[in-house]
Amino acid sequence: MHGAMQRGGVSFWYQELGGLPKPRPALDRSVSADICIIGAGYTGLWAAYYLKKADPSLNIVIVEEHFAGFGASGRNGGWLSGNFAWEHEKYLSSGTAEQVKAMVEAFHGTVDEVIAAAEMEGINADIHRTQELAIATNAYQFQCLAPELKRLHHWGDHRSRLESEAQLRARIAIPSAKGALVTSGVARVQPAKLVRGLADAVARLGVTIYEATRAHEISKGQVITHKGRVACAVVLKATEGYSAQLPGYERDWLPLNSAQIVTEPLPLELWRDIGWSGAELIGDMAHAYCYCQRTADGRIAVGGRGLPYLLNSKIQPDGRPTAGTISQLRGILARLFPAATHVPLAHAWQGVLGVPRDWCATVGLDPETKIGWAGGYVGVGLTSANLAGRTLRDLVLSEPTALTELPWVNRAVRAWEREPLRWMAVRGLYAMLKAADRAEANGKAHAPHLARLGAWIKSQ
Incomplete structure (x- = not known):
């Protein structure tokens, strides 16, 4: 297009x-x-x-x-x-540590299950087995890599390993990259x-x-x-x-907005500059994280939260992200892939995902x-x-x-607060997380305190 x-x-x-x-x-x-x-x-x-x-x-x-x-x-x-994207410890209220580890393993196996079902049903969804790279783009994020790997290993996730700055630069050109957490056994799809x-x-x-x-x-x-x-x-x-x-x-699950942009196809010379030949799934270690993929036809898709939540769980039916959200995503594209900064955008959209009170x-x-x-x-x-x-x-x-x-089965979760409290909480949370990311990127000493405050708001 x-x-x-x-x-x-x-x-x-x-x-x-x-x-x-x-x-x-x-x-x-x-x-x-x-x-x-x-x-x-x-x-x-x-x-x-x-x-x-x-x-x-x-x-x-x-x-x-x-x-x-x-x-x-x-x-x-x-x-x-x-991926097991939630706090493992929260599931201990409805299961044992071994059951939580079994749940982690069940999620890992789901990748092969989806691919096998797609093959059986003749579904061509541009599925490409690859790796996920959670990239540290500043010193604070880099310090989080080893503890995060240790946490994953503790809960039975042995798909991940650390990759140095030099190893990462050999496969993809992200100027600010300090290293990455590399996860195998994942795949890119056209959803x-x-x-x-x-x-x-x-x-x-x-x-x-x-x-x-x-x-x-x-x-x-x-x-x-x-x-x-x-x-x-x-x-x-x-x-x-x-x-x-x-x-x-x-009040069961609030609708959280997530938006994306996608570029026009990149010229081959730009791909030679960027690398990314393995179509890895690219994210970062930021608190308000992003997610990127190299599409089958050679575009870059970049996603993030943007304007996260609307009062009274309102959902925008037309799926139009705000100009500010598009600008934020353009900023992520320019920061991670500066060679693609001036590649025209082809499309921008958003949708909602469900968030329980305990996430x-x-x-x-x-x-x-x-x-x-x-x-x-x-x-x-x-x-x-x-x-x-x-x-x-x-x-x-x-x-x-x-x-x-598995411990997520029939697990009771309390309802979200009434408005405007949940609007204030979610908007405040993401403002805090983005502030922590800005402080970390600028090397500010108070960055860890902001991150901990954001985590505390989320856990209440």
Whole structure:
């Protein structure tokens, strides 16, 4: 895509596919099903996929307000990482240390699981096995590398190692880089291709996906939409960042904005200057971190939080990032890849991800109401949703397995504060984290104190 930068509507990933997909029919009457899933993103689609594979006789319907893959599933950074992105210690309230380590291992294995499923279903999603580089771009970040590696090893994550400044510069030219935490066993994907391929695979299995159908009430045994009622034995809420729009769930997970920009394709001479020939997933050790990928057609995509949260959990329907957010992301591009500073931008967009009050993901099924849920992934949904889908399968089928014993299952999390307290808390948190990053970049002595204060705000 060449010419003026596009902003909003859908992600670049969909623009690459030719724009919005042709919609499936909406629900036009009341129906019955064994299982009704709300939301046709990765979580809902993976749950349907594994349930139907396990028991083809199940009558499963999915109701989706927009189209399959409209939300974060088609807007994310394309990191198939298998990372455990939450505080391990918080899961000790619902499991043992060995169970937390088992959960870490389960997430690692999810990368291979997603790739195997994509291959089985013939989904071409530009999947490229690679490594993740968490780059230290200043002295403070560099000091965090060894303790972070030690922490990961303590919890059973042995995929990572340290890389020196010289080793890093041999593979990618980031001028401010001091070293990196390198994680193997990850992959880059084109997220819209993956979610659309998964939706087609689910439909081929016999699952009915009703698009343009908004659920506005759920209760035991039913889902009420604006176009009809679905009577069902099990309801699975797979709305993730959009959960706050469901009555009764407004304070469960707040919708956090994450935005991205993508450049036009870089000339070969610029790629020779930058390196990055292994298509590694690139992030940094900042508190308000960024995430980048080299796309299959030779662009650079850069993502970050931008304007993180809107009052009353408001979601911008058009997905348009603010000019300030785009400017921040341009700044990250220029800082990490100065050779690409003047490459025109092709597209900018944003989406929302779900954040629980303790910033830790959960999956579960209420044995009384038979209402299940999964989400609160805090930005690592591409792999988390797959593991959640397999776990929901086992919970729905009442099959105790190693997955149902993991400590994120049926874990209770308290609700977010009422407004304007949660708006003040989230905006204050990100202001503090960005202030800590600026102080660290400038070598200020008070930088660690700012970082600790930001972490304290987050933990309250």
